Amino acid sequence: MLPNTTAKQLLLWISILMLTLQLSAQVVIGTPNLGFSQACANASFNDYSASFIFSPENALAPSNQFTVEMSDASGDFSQATVVFTSNPGAITISPATVSFSIPETAAGENYRIRIKSSAPIATSAPSAPFASYYKSQDAPFTINNLVETAAFCSGGSYLLTIDNPGTGSNDSPLNYPALTFNWFRETGPTTSEFITQGESLEVNSVGTYFVETNYGTCTSNSFSNRVTVTEVTNGQATAAIVSSLGNPYCPEQGLTTLSTLGGNSYQWFKDGAIIPGATNQMYQTNESGTFSVQVDLGACSASGSINLESLLFDSSINVDDVNTIEEGESLTVTITHLANQPIFEWYLNDNLIADATSNSYEVSEVGDYTVVITETQGCEGSLSYDFIVEEALDPFPAVAQIPNIVSPNGDNINDTWIIPQQFVSGTNTEINIYNNRGTLVFKSNNYQNDWPQTDLGLNSINQVYYYIITTTDNKTEKGSITIIR
Structure with a gap:
């Protein structure tokens, strides 16, 4: 038996050795793989995912937490935003997939994310850059009081503005102070050129103009109506008139607002007679008839009319x-x-x-x-x-074999990967799908026969994916899936 002093020294050295081993434990976190190409969020959708690997798994302390940090719009992490934090000890198996939401302040083309662990402390390399915008306003809006034409006198100009508030249900983006706007002029049936940024546009050349909320490369529904601007060299221009309740309209709905192009002064008429006091750009009525307007544009003028008719109920x-x-x-x-x-x-x-x-x-x-x-x-x-x-289609039909072809074209035939019932929801079977670069693109233990769930960005070349199916008794099925157009 060791003397008391020797036993205490031995225990002390063992404790020091164990602490040294714990302090020297390290983990390496791989560069995160994005489960998306762009993060274009709005109030109804803000859910994105990324996967990452780490090694060794046994280096993680039971208290470890993984966090996902998001850089600023230039890719700088000096003031990073934490967009995800795992529960202590929740992630222990590599590879791992995490889900997060982007901040409502996101607006830029070169964001990145990185993964950090807390015990031991480690940080991954930044992900590939991606565009990220939170679309606080994502609905069509109006300019020029929804009047589709405008005119300016030779040597002059016409000011196009975003309506605020506008008429009816117009959701003016001017109510969202952080937004900026891009103005465009059409150059063809499906093409346009960028003009400038701002809340208004002073036009001194003919063309059809519109404005979009600046969400970079993210597609959006936040755009305006088109306005065709003409130049008046002599005579009168045409002043289009728009009814806020449409035409025909129903007087039972209340007053409809008639709007015309902007000018210096206005005079409205009904059935050829002057309407006393109707000298503004807009005129409200609940009557039917022929309404016309004379607009003073300065060095020239414009006129127009509308045959306003009643309509049925909403x-x-x-x-x-x-x-x-x-x-x-x-x-x-x-x-x-x-x-x-x-x-x-x-x-x-x-x-x-x-x-x-x-x-x-x-x-x-x-x-x-x-x-x-x-x-x-x-x-x-x-x-x-x-x-x-x-x-309704049966989401879990009885199929005999695992298919190797999927054609997600919306015809309800092979739109998703339908596999035998022994592998789907309720069987706790693990489904892993990888792309041709070996990146995990889908994982589930409760498969709903619903992959692919999003657009895979198909081009003219068929894409091949690979699957691994693992049952609860560790039996596996492996193969490929060809996605065809």
């Missing part, structure tokens, strides 16, 4: 053009409307449904449907909606 339907129901299920179809004393008629395959006379109908059969709404008081007339109800 209405909407709560289903899509094509809908699906499973056997034994039903679909409640409802018409929301502003009709006075309406009558409803429902048709299935062009046959009147005798007992369907209200604004709602419980659909339990597949087929082609039509509903006709007739207003019997006020703006008398009818509107109709057509929709189709189909039998």
Whole structure:
């Protein structure tokens, strides 16, 4: 037996050795692979993923946390934003995939991310650069009061501005102070040239102009209507008139706003007679008739007219053009409307449904449907909606073999990779799909027969992916998947 002092010294040396080994433990984190090419987020979508490898796995302490840092728009991490932090000890197996959301301040073309671990401390190399924008306003908006034409006198100019607030449901991007705007002039049916940035554009050359919210290379729905600007060299220009409620319109909806191009002064007429006091760019009315306007442009003038007619009520339907129901299920179809004393008629395959006379109908059969709404008081007339109800496709059909061809072209045939039922949802089978560079692009333990879930960026060349299927009893299936157009 060792003397007491010797035993204590030995325990001390063992403790020092263990601490030294722990302090010297290191982990190497590979460069993160992005699960996307651009991060173009908005209020309804802001979910992105990245995968990474690390080694050795046993170097991680039980308290380790992985974080994902996002650089600024130039790729600089000096003031990085943490967009993901794992729970302590949650990630222990390499490779790993993490999901995160981009900050609402993101706006640039050269963001990067990197992965960091806390125990032991390690940092990966930055990812490839990517464009990242949070689209705080992602809806069409109006300029020039939605008037599609404008004119300037020779030697002069015309100022195009973004409407704020504009009429109707216009979501003016000027309500979002951080946004900037790019103005363009059309150069062809599908081409345009950049003019300048700003909230307005002073035009002194003819052409068709529009403006987009500046979201870089991210596609967006935040764009304006087109305005065609002409030059008046002599005589009068044409002053287009736009009705905010459309034309025809229904007076039951209230006043409609008539708008024309911008000028120095205005005079409105109804059926050829001057409307006293109607001397602004916009005029409101709930009448029908021929409305015209004279616009003073300075060295020249413009005039225009509109034959304003009444229309029916507003209405909407709560289903899509094509809908699906499973056997034994039903679909409640409802018409929301502003009709006075309406009558409803429902048709299935062009046959009147005798007992369907209200604004709602419980659909339990597949087929082609039509509903006709007739207003019997006020703006008398009818509107109709057509929709189709189909039998829902079985998401887990019985297939005998694992397919090696997928054609995601939207024809409901081989659009996704449908595999035998023993590998899908509820079997806890692990599905891993890699691209031809060996990068993991999909992983699931609850596969829903729904890959690919996003556009794979197909070109004229078929793409090949590779899969590994691992069951709970460690049996594997391997093979390739060819994605064809």
